[in-house]
Amino acid sequence: MITGKGGAPRLTQKGRQTRRRIVEGAAEEIREQGAASTTLDDIRARTATSKSQIFHYFPGGKEELLLAVAAREADRVLEDQEPHLSNLRTWSAWKDWRDAVLRRYEQQGVNCPLGVLITELGRTTPAARQLTSQLIDGWQAALREGVQGMQEAGEIDRGLDADRTAAALVAAVQGGVTILMATGGIAHLEAALDTTLTLLRNGAGARQATTGN
Structure with a gap:
């Protein structure tokens, strides 16, 4: 057996490929049937793997x-x-990002595989909380870097709190997605994104909106 640090098993390239195939196959099965209805036998059949x-x-x-x-x-x-x-x-890049977000969630519709999985695992379990926190942190960090880059280029007010602005953008998307999942309509997500980006572009208005001044 190949082991890594501390004696933990370390997968070979073939092992990594097999594990990834199982995960991808399980994801497809869950997207089609839902987490509760998907069994290990379903996943075995789809991925051509043994128990x-x-x-x-x-x-x-x-x-x-x-x-x-x-x-x-x-x-x-x-x-x-x-x-x-x-x-x-x-x-232009911000607009392309906005369009990509809308396209993703419009295609997803009311079914959110990640939301279903987190619910199945238990939203209050440490593993589910950690996974959600990692996603939000990574997303917010990428947006914060974008805001800071625009500030350095003189396109956004340097007095704007980049981290709070990134947090507001994530919240705008997630709020819109929650309504989308409940109603099937994407209008609220589009409005939340467009309004937040307009405030960001206006600079001073965005600063007031994020600081509460």
Whole structure:
């Protein structure tokens, strides 16, 4: 057996590929059937793996596999915003990012695999909280870097709190997505994004909105 630091198992390249295939197959199954309806037998059939392979890579069974799928879905949230999210250095790039966000959630519709998985795992469990926090932190950090880059370029008021602005942008998206999941309509998400970006572009108005002054 190959081991890493502390004697923990370290997967070979083939092992990593097999584990990824299981996670991707489980994600597809969950998107189609929902987490509650998906069984390990469904995942085995889709991924052409044996029960022993499932438990080799996920000794904790379905719960551990669901957590791995949730982590993959969290990664997809940010991946679907690229290459725009990592390159918010012009107003054109911000518009492209806005369009990518709207497109992603419009295509997703009322079904949110990540939300379903977090609910299945238990929103108050340490693993679910950590996963959600990592997603929000990474998302906010990327937006903060975009705001700071625009400030350095003189496009946004340097007195604006970049971190609070990034937090407001994340909250705007998540609030709009919550309404989308409840109603099936994307109008609130679009309005939240457009209004927040208008305040950001106006500079002084954005500063007042984020500081409460």
